[in-house]
Amino acid sequence: PDDVRFEIPLNLTQLHPAITQVEVDCKLTSDAIPGSKLAKAVRKGTNNWRGVQLPVTDGKVVTTAVIVFSFPPGSLNNPAGKTANYECTLTAYSKGAPAAKASTSRGPTYKAGWDSFAEKHADPAFVLTPTPQKLTGTFTWGPNTKP
Numbered sequence: 001p002d003d004v005r006f007e008i009p010l011n012l013t014q015l016h017p018a019i020t021q022v023e024v025d026c027k028l029t030s031d032a033i034p035g036s037k038l039a040k041a042v043r044k045g046t047n048n049w050r051g052v053q054l055p056v057t058d059g060k061v062v063t064t065a066v067i068v069f070s071f072p073p074g075s076l077n078n079p080a081g082k083t084a085n086y087e088c089t090l091t092a093y094s095k096g097a098p099a100a101k102a103s104t105s106r107g108p109t110y111k112a113g114w115d116s117f118a119e120k121h122a123d124p125a126f127v128l129t130p131t132p133q134k135l136t137g138t139f140t141w142g143p144n145t146k147p
Contacts, residue, residue: 002076002145004028004069008088008135010054012061018094018125023114024065025051026088032079032141033071056092079141088135091116094125 006026015022028048029036036048050067067088096112115121117128 002071002079004071004084004086006065006067006086006088006135008065008067010061010063010065010090012056012128012132013059015056015059015061015092015128016094016125017059018097019056019059019092020095021053021055021093022061023051023053023091023093024067024088025049025091026067026069026086026135028069028084028086030079030082030084030141032076032082032084032145034075034077053093073146076141076145079145080143082141083138084141085138086136089116090132092126094123 008024010022010024012022026049028050030048033048048069050069052065052067054061054063054065091114093114094112111123115123115126117126117131119127119129119131121127
């Protein structure tokens with residue numbers, strides 16, 4: 001099979017204690033990947049979307065996320081010389097926190113779920129400065145890439 005491999009270094013420190021996982025997702029679109037440009041094909045689990053979840057330990061994720069797209073023989077549509085576009089994003093999972101009782105505390109509450117980091121976010125668990133930007137780019141399939 002032909003593989004496209006992304007190695008994305010992560011150096012996230014001082015994450016909020018409610019953040020328990022981070023996920024790196026990469027989307028790959030190209031005329032060489034049948035159906036990759038259709039709206040339904042950009043959903044997770046399709047042949048042009050891969051992701052990896054990584055645990056947060058002591059508020060840190062310091063590692064290299066590896067995303068691999070494997071294309072079995074016959075799955076690409078005459079790829080040699082065609083352009084491919086990629087976009088990788090970072091999201092995080094917050095375990096949330098119990099709502100504070102109005103009679104004893106009015107501190108912030110955190111909802112459980114996945115979201116993106118931002119410098120300004122309604123949920124303090126997802127505030128991260130500087131905010132990681134999307135990793136985007138293009139490449140051209142090599143002349144020896146098999147369809």
